[in-house]
Amino acid sequence: MTTLSDPRTPTPGSAADLPGARLSPLGLRDVVVDDAFWAPRREVVRTRTLPQQEAQMRQPGKQFDALRLTWRPGDPDEPHIFWESDVAKWIEAASCSLAVHPDPDLEASVEEAIALLAGAQQDDGYLNTYFTVVRPGDRFTDLRDAHELYCLGHLIEAAVAHHDATGRTSLLDVVTRYADLVDRTFAPGGPCEGGYDGHQEIELALVKLARATGEPRYLDLCRRMVDARGTRPFYYEAEEARRGTAGYFGEVFPHRVQQAERFREYNQSHLPVREQQEVVGHSVRAMYLLSAVTDLAAEDGDAELLAAARRLWDSTTRTKTYVTGGVGADPSIEGFSAPFDLPDEHGYAETCAAIGLVMWAQRMTNLTRDGEYADVMERALYNGVLSGSSTDGTHYFYGNPLASDGSVHRHEWFGVACCPPNLARLLTSLQHYAYAQGPDELAVHLYVGGRVRTSAGGGATVRVETTYPAGGDVRLTVEPDPGPAGAATPWTLSLRVPAWSARTRLLVDGAPVDLDAVTDRGYARLTRTWRAGTVVELGLDVEPHRVWADTRVAAAAGRVALQRGPIVHCIEGVDHPVPAHSVVLPREAGLTLEPDPLSGLPAVRADGFGDLGEEGGREGDLYRRTPAEVVPVRLRAVPYFSWANRGRSTMRVWIRES
Numbered sequence: 001m002t003t004l005s006d007p008r009t010p011t012p013g014s015a016a017d018l019p020g021a022r023l024s025p026l027g028l029r030d031v032v033v034d035d036a037f038w039a040p041r042r043e044v045v046r047t048r049t050l051p052q053q054e055a056q057m058r059q060p061g062k063q064f065d066a067l068r069l070t071w072r073p074g075d076p077d078e079p080h081i082f083w084e085s086d087v088a089k090w091i092e093a094a095s096c097s098l099a100v101h102p103d104p105d106l107e108a109s110v111e112e113a114i115a116l117l118a119g120a121q122q123d124d125g126y127l128n129t130y131f132t133v134v135r136p137g138d139r140f141t142d143l144r145d146a147h148e149l150y151c152l153g154h155l156i157e158a159a160v161a162h163h164d165a166t167g168r169t170s171l172l173d174v175v176t177r178y179a180d181l182v183d184r185t186f187a188p189g190g191p192c193e194g195g196y197d198g199h200q201e202i203e204l205a206l207v208k209l210a211r212a213t214g215e216p217r218y219l220d221l222c223r224r225m226v227d228a229r230g231t232r233p234f235y236y237e238a239e240e241a242r243r244g245t246a247g248y249f250g251e252v253f254p255h256r257v258q259q260a261e262r263f264r265e266y267n268q269s270h271l272p273v274r275e276q277q278e279v280v281g282h283s284v285r286a287m288y289l290l291s292a293v294t295d296l297a298a299e300d301g302d303a304e305l306l307a308a309a310r311r312l313w314d315s316t317t318r319t320k321t322y323v324t325g326g327v328g329a330d331p332s333i334e335g336f337s338a339p340f341d342l343p344d345e346h347g348y349a350e351t352c353a354a355i356g357l358v359m360w361a362q363r364m365t366n367l368t369r370d371g372e373y374a375d376v377m378e379r380a381l382y383n384g385v386l387s388g389s390s391t392d393g394t395h396y397f398y399g400n401p402l403a404s405d406g407s408v409h410r411h412e413w414f415g416v417a418c419c420p421p422n423l424a425r426l427l428t429s430l431q432h433y434a435y436a437q438g439p440d441e442l443a444v445h446l447y448v449g450g451r452v453r454t455s456a457g458g459g460a461t462v463r464v465e466t467t468y469p470a471g472g473d474v475r476l477t478v479e480p481d482p483g484p485a486g487a488a489t490p491w492t493l494s495l496r497v498p499a500w501s502a503r504t505r506l507l508v509d510g511a512p513v514d515l516d517a518v519t520d521r522g523y524a525r526l527t528r529t530w531r532a533g534t535v536v537e538l539g540l541d542v543e544p545h546r547v548w549a550d551t552r553v554a555a556a557a558g559r560v561a562l563q564r565g566p567i568v569h570c571i572e573g574v575d576h577p578v579p580a581h582s583v584v585l586p587r588e589a590g591l592t593l594e595p596d597p598l599s600g601l602p603a604v605r606a607d608g609f610g611d612l613g614e615e616g617g618r619e620g621d622l623y624r625r626t627p628a629e630v631v632p633v634r635l636r637a638v639p640y641f642s643w644a645n646r647g648r649s650t651m652r653v654w655i656r657e658s
Helices: 040-055 081-099 102-122 128-134 147-165 170-185 203-211 218-228 237-245 262-267 283-300 304-319 353-369 370-386 419-428 432-435
Strands: 031-033 404-405 435-438 441-444 448-456 460-466 473-480 491-496 505-508 523-528 534-539 545-547 560-563 567-572 583-585 590-596 603-611 630-638 650-652 656-658
Touching: 031 432, 040 419, 081 102, 081 128, 081 147, 081 419, 102 370, 128 370, 147 170, 147 203, 170 203, 170 435, 170 603, 203 218, 203 283, 218 283, 218 304, 218 656, 283 353, 304 435, 353 370, 353 432, 353 534, 370 419, 370 432, 370 491, 370 567, 404 567, 419 432, 435 448, 441 460, 473 656, 590 650
Parallel strands: 441 491, 583 656
Antiparallel strands: 031 448, 404 650, 435 441, 448 460, 460 473, 473 534, 491 523, 505 534, 545 560, 560 567, 560 656, 567 630, 567 650, 583 603, 590 603, 603 630
16 A cells, blocks of 8 residues: 555556656745735735634534534524534634734634534544434434535544644544544444545545545545445445435435436446546535545556546536636536536536635646646636635625626625635635645746745745736746755746746746746746846736637627636626626727726726617517617726625626627
8 A cells, every 4th residue: 555655656657657746735834925916815814704704603503502512402503414514614714824824812713613623522533513412323324415524524624734733733633533433434344334425525635634644544545435436336325225214415306316327426426436537416526526536646646546537627627617717507406517508697606616626726736747737726716716705705605607687696604604614714725726846846836926935956935026917927036045065956946837828928037038948738947056046037918818618608609708817807787887798899899907996906998889778669668679779888897706896786707799
């Protein structure tokens, strides 16, 4: 079995045979984020979002109270099956913030939450409020629906983050006891042999736990669950027969028996992962599963798993991803529809799914060192994820449609509150996604300004200055650690060259560099023994441009989207004399820029037109023989992530084109 520090002896075509060693994310304290775009947003998360989310979960009868195990049958506020996951994601977000910004009040709240979790843990290590006070005795009997392993996965991720941030093991001790129980329960010969979770999450968390503790049993447990998934006989159907009930979501999915294959696809248990050809089902579950599959491919050098990940990546990004980086078009299953079926107004694009795509893309980038994956990570982050929160950090989208009739708005909280703390934990751990390193390489995946510490080449600090994404200029100053003469060794600085940049320039100490000569798989790779004060400048083309969809995307037929750098734009009715769906952008119209104080980025302007709708017909006429009056419209497109911050309004990403 593989060790945790070195990949398995490579086989031909394995992940370990990819050019260069795989990369690892930099630690939270290795990166100081201080740029004009991200630093203020992360401060909003720290000062507004985390306290607001804590207040929601502290309401009487909600998440914090449930952990006290005082609920009794007949009481209001029956604990939900997933409440531990909400607390866990909040702890993870808070811990990542504490790692770089000490805050005694926040730290005290985190420690209180951990104490509540520890107090709710049963003697054998089990920890789930619902199955402790609502349905005692039924634990691990409804893996398909009941979210026990999903909650454990988030608790593990929170524990690893908390340990990294504080050095304490209080939560890590709790989750290792629980993970050990699951390992015994799901071991060969155990009562749940061959079982796996209905809502994937524990798999990727087990890899994190194995890496944090050095315990290979957790990696083996992850491997068993991934390989058991989708094998015959189908575990969930046998489980239902043993249980004798339809499961926690039986009433939600009354046709599950009649549509057995569809609902196997719903949680990706229709086929073994290694055999799956198309991404299907619930989009968040798929993203978490494929993140774990990529982790296992990295740990084991498993060529077959990597091939499956790449195949499903192509299915996801080439046929089922919105221009905003959102995934999951079918609200009825919170998941994927058929290829190219990407409805705009009635699509789903859950915030958690975009976050999951960012997580998977980060892993694929670090494993393959290929910019294709980082391009998608960036698209999803700046658009499909950021749109999930209001500018003040206290109201949220669950789904992120690409069009609205004016009825869509953000909410302060949800009964199923998975998205708000998930977004918070991603933004507080941005460092992990922006930068990565190998033994002799520092890779810049996202252009986030600040200071970066790397161990490459014996150690160096890189100062990153940029106005990105408002501007396309990036300046990096390299300062190798001082050492004995001749001790410095060559290392590679890899800078992602985004596919959207039509014209990119690169200079080192003012001298132009032939980009074609140094670019490999979407990264400009500069290998040298670095002198103190060496300056690398990257110029990216952030001029606004049009984007057209594949003609098979019916919702975008006859329409065009606007993008500037990584930022997808949209039009809102509040900026126009006609509803957003009536605005037309001529193909020959020029695109200009103007400031947009709300987003802090430029808005795109163009001369277009629109119809007034009611004009030209009698009041009450639904149909008429004369066209609507056409009026000039000065089109204004704002960053998609900033929409719905100025009251309810119509909105469109795909704009009618003449």
